[in-house]
Amino acid sequence: MPNDLTMRISRTIAGKELALPAYASEAASGLDLRACIDKAIVFNPGEHGLVPTGISVEIPRGYEGQVRPRSGLALKHGIMVVNSPGTIDADYRGEIKVILGNFGREPFTVNFGDRIAQLVICPVVRVSLEEVQSLTESARGAGGFGSTGKS
Numbered sequence: 205m206p207n208d209l210t211m212r213i214s215r216t217i218a219g220k221e222l223a224l225p226a227y228a229s230e231a232a233s234g235l236d237l238r239a240c241i242d243k244a245i246v247f248n249p250g251e252h253g254l255v256p257t258g259i260s261v262e263i264p265r266g267y268e269g270q271v272r273p274r275s276g277l278a279l280k281h282g283i284m285v286v287n288s289p290g291t292i293d294a295d296y297r298g299e300i301k302v303i304l305g306n307f308g309r310e311p312f313t314v315n316f317g318d319r320i321a322q323l324v325i326c327p328v329v330r331v332s333l334e335e336v337q338s339l340t341e342s343a344r345g346a347g348g349f350g351s352t353g354k355s
Contacts, residue, residue, distance in 0.1 A: 245314045
């Protein structure tokens with residue numbers, strides 16, 4: 205598959221020891237992000253915290269980075285990206301840090317180099333706002349939060 209887009213990446217001093225983010229398979233949509241920490245972090249059930257990745261990126265204008273959970277960590281351990289998906293704007297140049305939370309029943313330990321999340325690069329559409337007195341009617345209307353049913 206040809207690369208359609210190039211993204212610049214920089215490592216922190218501590219991040220020099222880690223492999224660059226990579227796609228785990230040929231058709232994967234997310235680059236695996238790794239923990240860049242000097243000592244293990246234990247997340248007890250119900251706890252959350254910030255985990256640095258040791259990298260900064262220069263996302264091309266017109267795109268955003270979405271930080272998403274890894275499905276295996278979510279299923280097996282209840283580990284989630286708390287603000288999923290976390291958004292990285294194209295003009296942000298700081299280190300990527302992931303807000304992880306333990307929604308499982310057992311403590312979970314993150315070690316240096318562990319794959320903790322994935323980064324998906326997506327196009328962004330910006331809109332112009334037009335203030336109006338009322339919006340066009342629709343069949344759904346203001347219904348939300350399960351208003352369309354379960355089955």
